[in-house]
Amino acid sequence: xxxxxxxxxxxxxxxxxxxxxxxxxxxxxxxxxxxxxxxxxxxxxxxxxxxxxxxxxxxxxxxxxxxxxxxxxxxxxxxxxxxxxxxxxxxxxxxxxxxxxxxxxxxxxxx
Amino acid sequence: xxxxxxxxxxxxxxxxxxxxxxxxxxxxxxxxxxxxxxxxxxxxxxxxxxxxxxxxxxxxxxxxxxxxxxxxxxxxxxxxxxxxxxxxxxxxxxxxxxxxxxxxxxxxxxxxxxxxxxxxxxxxxxxxxxxxxxxxxxxxxxxxxxxxxxxxxxxxxxxxxxxxxxxxxxxxxxxxxxxxxxxxxxxxxxxxxxxxxxxxxxxxxxxxxxxxxxxxxxxxxxxxxxxxxxxxxxxxxxxxxxxxxxxxxxxxxxxxxxxxxxxxxxxxxxxxxxxxxxxxxxxxxxxxxxxxxxxxxxxxxxxxxxxxxxxxxxxxxxxxxxxxxxxxxxxxxxxxxxxxxxxxxxxxxxx
Numbered sequence: 001x002x003x004x005x006x007x008x009x010x011x012x013x014x015x016x017x018x019x020x021x022x023x024x025x026x027x028x029x030x031x032x033x034x035x036x037x038x039x040x041x042x043x044x045x046x047x048x049x050x051x052x053x054x055x056x057x058x059x060x061x062x063x064x065x066x067x068x069x070x071x072x073x074x075x076x077x078x079x080x081x082x083x084x085x086x087x088x089x090x091x092x093x094x095x096x097x098x099x100x101x102x103x104x105x106x107x108x109x110x111x
Numbered sequence: 112x113x114x115x116x117x118x119x120x121x122x123x124x125x126x127x128x129x130x131x132x133x134x135x136x137x138x139x140x141x142x143x144x145x146x147x148x149x150x151x152x153x154x155x156x157x158x159x160x161x162x163x164x165x166x167x168x169x170x171x172x173x174x175x176x177x178x179x180x181x182x183x184x185x186x187x188x189x190x191x192x193x194x195x196x197x198x199x200x201x202x203x204x205x206x207x208x209x210x211x212x213x214x215x216x217x218x219x220x221x222x223x224x225x226x227x228x229x230x231x232x233x234x235x236x237x238x239x240x241x242x243x244x245x246x247x248x249x250x251x252x253x254x255x256x257x258x259x260x261x262x263x264x265x266x267x268x269x270x271x272x273x274x275x276x277x278x279x280x281x282x283x284x285x286x287x288x289x290x291x292x293x294x295x296x297x298x299x300x301x302x303x304x305x306x307x308x309x310x311x312x313x314x315x316x317x318x319x320x321x322x323x324x325x326x327x328x329x330x331x332x333x334x335x336x337x338x339x340x341x342x343x344x345x346x347x348x349x350x351x352x353x354x355x356x357x358x359x360x361x362x363x364x365x366x367x368x369x370x371x372x373x374x375x376x377x378x379x380x381x382x383x384x385x386x387x388x389x390x391x392x393x394x395x396x397x398x399x400x401x402x403x404x405x406x407x408x409x410x411x412x413x414x415x416x417x418x419x420x421x422x423x424x425x426x427x428x429x430x431x432x433x434x435x436x437x438x439x440x441x442x443x444x445x446x447x448x449x450x451x452x453x454x455x456x457x458x459x460x461x462x
Contacts, residue, residue, distance in 0.1 A: 043333065072326045074337065076281065 011061045044073040051080060052087040112178040112288070114187040115363060122366045123185065125417045131369070132360065132444040142375050144382055147446045154387035158439035164209065164432065165397040167240075168216040168457070169194070169202055170411060171225040172403045176253045179274075179287045181321065183361040183415050186220040193220075194403040196227045199234075201405060201427045206238050209432055216398075216457065218245040218411060223257060236267045243270045245457075248298035249291055261305045270315040271307060272354070272457075273299070276323050278341040286323040299348045308350040317352045319459075325373035327384060327451055328355035331460045354459025357381075359412050359448035381447035389454025392461035395440045401427060409440045411457070416445065 018025030036046050047070045054062030070080055115123040122128055135142035151157035172193030175186035206212055215235050222228055222244060235242055244264065251260050264271055275295055276286045283292040299316075302308060308316030318338065322328055335353035342348040358364045360377065368374040395409040399420075405427040408414040422438040424431040454461035 038333065043330070044337070068326060071324070072322065073329050074277065074334070076279065 006060050008064065011064055014061070044075070047073045048075055048079070048083050051075075052083040055084045056087040056091055112180075112187075114173075114178065114185045114189050115366060116185055117187070117189040120366065122362065122369075125415075128361060128365055129416060129443065131365065131374070136369055136374060142378075144378050144444060144447075147442050147444055150385055150387075150447075150450075151390060151442065154390060156387070156390055159390075159393070159396070159442060161436055161438050161440065162396040164211045164399060164436055166214045166216055166394070166399070167202070167206065167212040167401070168218060168398055168411060169401045170403055170414060171217060171219050171222040171228065171231075173220045174224045175220040175247065176224065176250055177221070177247055177287055177291065179363070180367055181286055181323075181358050181364040183359055183364060183412060184220060185362045185415070190220065192403045193225055194227075194405075196230070198403070198405045198427070199227055199231045201430075202401060203231075203234050203238070205427060205430050206235065206240060208430075211432075212240065214241045214243060216243040216245070218457075221247050221250045223250050223260060229263060232263075232267050232269065241270065242267060243272055246271050246273050248273045248275070248295040251298040251301060252294045258301075261302045261307065264302075265305050265307070265314055268313070270317070271302060272317045272319060274319045274321070275299075275338075276321055278338050278345070282323045286321075296346050296348065299342070299350070300346065303347075303349055308348070310349065316350045317354060318350050319354045319356055321356045321358055325368060325371065325377045325380075327357055327380060328455075331355040331453060352459070354457075355453075355455070356457070356459060357448045357451055357455035359445050361412055361415055361445055378444070378447065381451045384451035385447060386450055386452060386454060386462065388462045389452070389460075390450040392454060392456075393440075393446075393449050394456035394458065394461070395449075398457075399435065407435070409438075412445055412448070413441055416443070418443065 015029070036043060036050070041049075047066060050062070051066040051070045054066050067080070075083075130138050134140050148157055151159055170184075173184055173186045173190035174188065174193055175182075175184075175190070176188060178187040206215065217232070219225070223246065225231070232242060232244070246260070251257050273295070274287070276283050280292040283295065284290065299308070302316055305314070306312050307314040320328060320334055320338070328334070331353060334355055338353050339350070342350070360368055360374070365374075368377050395413070398410060400408040400411050400414050402408065402414050406414075407420045407425055407427060407430070408418065409420055413419075418441045419425045420435065420438055421441050422434045423429070424434045449455050449461075
């Protein structure tokens with residue numbers, strides 16, 4: 001076992017997860033493929049959504065994969081960074097909006 | 112920016128390029144890719160043989176008004192290799208004797224910079240062949256004497272195939288040089304003005320996309336729609352088809368891959384996208400590629416690696432149709448570029 005948690009080479013081994021549980025892996029990859037196919041959203045649009053979500057979930061494999069994929073599909077550096085700001089704003093906002101809960105609680109117990 | 116040759120760059124030497132492709136950057140086989148030949152064997156395609164002699168592709172010279180970072184020809188204004196009218200006459204004689212060549216595909220460098228270009232096109236047209244000119248667009252604006260090229264192309268019913276790496280200025284200029292995007296747009300508008308690229312028009316205007324970086328092209332069909340929408344919306348430009356072409360690890364693109372640390376990952380990317388269906392449809396099977404000095408190759412990439420056809424007919428002075436039609440294609444590791452994903456050829460995807 002390596003002495004670190006993430007290895008870039010592991011991304012290429014993602015397809016091997018079926019080794020321990022094949023039927024579920026097959027279903028996952030079939031579903032994954034369909035999710036990213038051309039649909040009511042284009043594959044190009046989905047790639048940008050995936051890039052933003054990859055940052056929100058802070059998955060280094062997903063960031064690696066969708067930084068390349070989004071750029072290959074023609075999104076510019078500026079557009080990709082704006083998408084990440086959207087993800088970050090939602091993450092930041094998600095934390096901050098709980099401030100209302102804090103305020104409610106404090107107001108409830110304060111004289 | 113100068114050509115690799117003018118810089119006396121190591122990679123101006125073809126054997127250095129082949130050394131990297133076969134043995135890795137350090138030539139020590141520490142990075143060993145599955146031999147392309149082995150992939151063909153697995154698919155029952157080795158030896159890869161010619162299927163027919165359809166396309167006669169002629170490289171009129173390495174001189175170009177642009178110095179693109181990805182150029183597999185290492186073309187540029189400092190390159191002086193250019194086809195003579197005597198060699199062109201030999202090509203015409205071959206066309207006279209071989210009616211199977213339905214298409215003559217003229218490339219370079221910028222083929223229009225050859226001083227005998229217009230005469231040659233006129234002579235080919237007299238022989239009733241379909242002519243393709245691989246026009247870099249900016250040549251049309253480079254000098255007043257080229258401003259009438261759209262009309263000349265129209266008069267000779269030439270199919271124009273033009274590189275436009277992207278529909279935005281940023282990516283185009285990064286690959287092809289500052290100002291190239293604006294000039295390309297102006298040239299496309301001039302071609303549209305004489306009728307090229309319009310819906311229903313027989314004056315074919317096709318664009319070539321190739322990635323501005325170490326990655327593969329996305330889906331050709333999807334990209335074509337995006338190009339059409341963006342060019343129409345932003346510049347009022349129409350065109351027929353978009354060809355998505357993969358960059359092959361040769362010459363300046365190979366130099367870029369090595370310098371940027373992308374070489375190994377790019378080769379692995381090509382390998383993992385290897386598609387046997389694309390391999391059986393590669394363009395070298397129905398094409399001959401002629402160099403400025405009259406040598407014969409399976410394709411323009413083999414030409415730039417100086418890998419001549421594997422048969423006795425290696426120069427147009429000894430052209431032998433029967434021998435060439437039966438030849439096996441010369442392959443090496445760069446061939447992975449034409450078999451990745453949907454495949455890649457001078458006419459775009461092959462599957």
